[in-house]
Amino acid sequence: MNYEEARKKMADIGQEHVFKYYDELTEEQKSALIRQVEETDFSVLKRIDKGAGDERGAFAPLAAMQRPEIIAREKELHDAGVAAIKAGKTAALLLAGGMGTRLGSDDPKGMYNIGLTKPVYIFERIITNLLDVVKETDTWIRLFIMTSEKNHDATVKFLKEKNFFGYREDRIVFFRQDMAPACDFDGKLYMEAKDRISTSPNGNAGWYSSMVRAGLDRILTDEGIEWIDIFAVDNVLQRICDPCFVGATILADVSVGAKVVRKAAPDEKVGVMCLEDGRPSIVEYYELSEEMMNAKDANGDPAYNYGVILNYLFRTSELAAVTDDRMPLHVVKKKIPHIDENGELVKPSEPNGFKFEQLVLDMIHQLATCLPYEVIREKEFAPIKNPTGIDSVESARELLKLNGVEL
Numbered sequence: 001m002n003y004e005e006a007r008k009k010m011a012d013i014g015q016e017h018v019f020k021y022y023d024e025l026t027e028e029q030k031s032a033l034i035r036q037v038e039e040t041d042f043s044v045l046k047r048i049d050k051g052a053g054d055e056r057g058a059f060a061p062l063a064a065m066q067r068p069e070i071i072a073r074e075k076e077l078h079d080a081g082v083a084a085i086k087a088g089k090t091a092a093l094l095l096a097g098g099m100g101t102r103l104g105s106d107d108p109k110g111m112y113n114i115g116l117t118k119p120v121y122i123f124e125r126i127i128t129n130l131l132d133v134v135k136e137t138d139t140w141i142r143l144f145i146m147t148s149e150k151n152h153d154a155t156v157k158f159l160k161e162k163n164f165f166g167y168r169e170d171r172i173v174f175f176r177q178d179m180a181p182a183c184d185f186d187g188k189l190y191m192e193a194k195d196r197i198s199t200s201p202n203g204n205a206g207w208y209s210s211m212v213r214a215g216l217d218r219i220l221t222d223e224g225i226e227w228i229d230i231f232a233v234d235n236v237l238q239r240i241c242d243p244c245f246v247g248a249t250i251l252a253d254v255s256v257g258a259k260v261v262r263k264a265a266p267d268e269k270v271g272v273m274c275l276e277d278g279r280p281s282i283v284e285y286y287e288l289s290e291e292m293m294n295a296k297d298a299n300g301d302p303a304y305n306y307g308v309i310l311n312y313l314f315r316t317s318e319l320a321a322v323t324d325d326r327m328p329l330h331v332v333k334k335k336i337p338h339i340d341e342n343g344e345l346v347k348p349s350e351p352n353g354f355k356f357e358q359l360v361l362d363m364i365h366q367l368a369t370c371l372p373y374e375v376i377r378e379k380e381f382a383p384i385k386n387p388t389g390i391d392s393v394e395s396a397r398e399l400l401k402l403n404g405v406e407l
């Protein structure tokens with residue numbers, strides 16, 4: 001694409017201002033901006049008014065595999081999981097492409113030090129947990145790490161410096177997720193520099209399409225990986241590829257296994273697993289009707305009782321059928337750093353525009369079947385979203401201490 005073509009592309013969608021500083025740029029910066037215009041999908045901007053994903057189908061309960069069953073079948077589930085892991089059929093994928101804006105650190109979230117008397121990094125906690133399974137099964141599980149162009153270099157440099165916290169480097173594959181443009185509340189694109197349109201990672205469902213674009217789905221096929229455990233960077237207690245979860249998902253013969261925790265209270269603000277028009281889905285807390293809130297299962301327990309924790313084991317052979325076009329695009333209000341009319345960088349303290357994201361939970365809804373698998377909240381769920389308060393560094397530290405982790 002040349003300058004005239006790039007200019008026309010942006011003029012056609014009313015975004016010519018991205019070339020405001022063009023004449024001041026070096027040749028290299030000019031080419032970079034034209035390349036960004038060429039490569040970016042701006043069609044997302046049309047979605048601002050649509051409120052995508054708002055139309056919902058008919059909800060019905062989806063039974064979870066609960067602790068009593070897991071305990072009764074522990075050996076059977078564990079053996080099936082260990083066999084699959086030892087046969088190299090499972091991989092893990094760390095979602096580390098997010099911006100972690102709520103935590104407020106400029107570094108990638110995984111670099112955050114949550115230690116008190118010694119350094120304990122978020123990445124370290126996650127890798128240590130995965131290493132437990134590596135040791136138990138004597139198998140180096142393939143670990144994919146998804147970054148974004150914003151945090152890739154810092155993430156790789158940090159993990160190299162820390163010697164991957166003991167993980168075998170040749171079993172790790174990094175890839176960058178795709179980016180989406182960001183705009184103000186009127187749909188006008190922000191510029192993050194004179195030569196660059198503001199972009200942000202395209203949501204945590206970006207992992208599969210980004211992986212395919214990077215040609216990495218070949219590794220899944222070549223290595224015979226049948227299951228991939230996708231997990232968030234910020235839950236410092238989570239178990240990854242733990243044999244019972246792997247075994248339960250395989251034996252249930254489902255498209256995906258989802259770790260869930262029992263709701264702390266009927267009105268707790270978490271999305272819960274359910275069926276929507278007969279397919280697995282997640283109903284948000286504010287979508288639960290009075291009737292759904294009071295519905296009971298066969299044991300007399302609440303029928304919509306299990307919240308998701310962003311840890312899913314996907315059957316890889318079904319992923320190719322999951323397509324971006326069928327997934328809703330979430331238009332989210334966020335704080336977007338940008339340059340002002342004087343070309344100065346502004347870091348807003350309040351949301352000032354929209355980002356566009358696709359979410360993993362919408363991938364689940366494209367699959368035929370799902371096993372919600374109950375884990376104990378206090379043992380496996382310590383998310384770090386904020387510096388203090390709910391789901392914070394403070395609350396995670398308390399939970400880590402309860403689980404005997406030295407900080």
Ligand code: UTP
Nearest residue numbers: 095096097098099100101102201203204232233
């Ligand atoms: P969150 O939804 O908490 O978003 O991500 P975030 O970007 O980390 O944090 P905030 O909202 O800006 O404070 C849940 C998980 O999904 C990953 C994150 O890295 C985290 O592991 N994620 C999120 C991605 O990998 N890519 C994205 O585009 C968004």
